[in-house]
Amino acid sequence: MKMNKKAAIGLSMNVLVIFILSIVILAGGITLLYKFIGGAEEQQEILDQRTQQELERLLIDQGKRVALPFQTATLSRGDSHLFGIGILNIGESADFQVTIELAKAIDDTETEMEADPDIVNQWMLFNDESFQIEQNQHVKELISVKVPTTAPNGQYIFNVRVMSDNKQYGNTQKMYVTIK
Numbered sequence: 001m002k003m004n005k006k007a008a009i010g011l012s013m014n015v016l017v018i019f020i021l022s023i024v025i026l027a028g029g030i031t032l033l034y035k036f037i038g039g040a041e042e043q044q045e046i047l048d049q050r051t052q053q054e055l056e057r058l059l060i061d062q063g064k065r066v067a068l069p070f071q072t073a074t075l076s077r078g079d080s081h082l083f084g085i086g087i088l089n090i091g092e093s094a095d096f097q098v099t100i101e102l103a104k105a106i107d108d109t110e111t112e113m114e115a116d117p118d119i120v121n122q123w124m125l126f127n128d129e130s131f132q133i134e135q136n137q138h139v140k141e142l143i144s145v146k147v148p149t150t151a152p153n154g155q156y157i158f159n160v161r162v163m164s165d166n167k168q169y170g171n172t173q174k175m176y177v178t179i180k
Helices: 004-060 117-121
Strands: 070-073 080-088 094-104 124-126 130-131 140-147 155-164 169-180
Touching: 070 080, 080 094, 080 169, 094 117, 094 124, 094 140, 094 169, 124 130, 130 140
Parallel strands: 070 169
Antiparallel strands: 080 140, 094 130, 094 155, 124 140, 155 169
């Protein structure tokens, strides 16, 4: 009879410990989520401050349809970087979509590397959904690059295109990410 009481108390204690650990893990997850959201908002502000004027100058003052003003970044493995692309619609109201693809990967000796485009394109986080821009309006979109810790050193060149009605809108923009 005493063994059953000890087993029942032990089981109750185990359930209580598991419950407490679950709450701690949940709280930690929520804290991380808030840090990520806060970090994204902070990065948005940095991009806005630094890129806003240059995009305005290129889109409005020079009348470019597509502009990627700061297109080069040197990163370490595990780092991330934000690029901003601006789109000026000079025609009728239309749907637009941003596409990014790996054009080439070059190692430190200037030799082209074999790089799986599907894996490298996973480094990109951007709005790949279609969005509408009214006539004579402009939109700024974020492109976030997160380099994994396993990425080989080299320069990765990406083609950034804006599509409208299944046709390319504006010129292809190049984005250069160097990993050291």
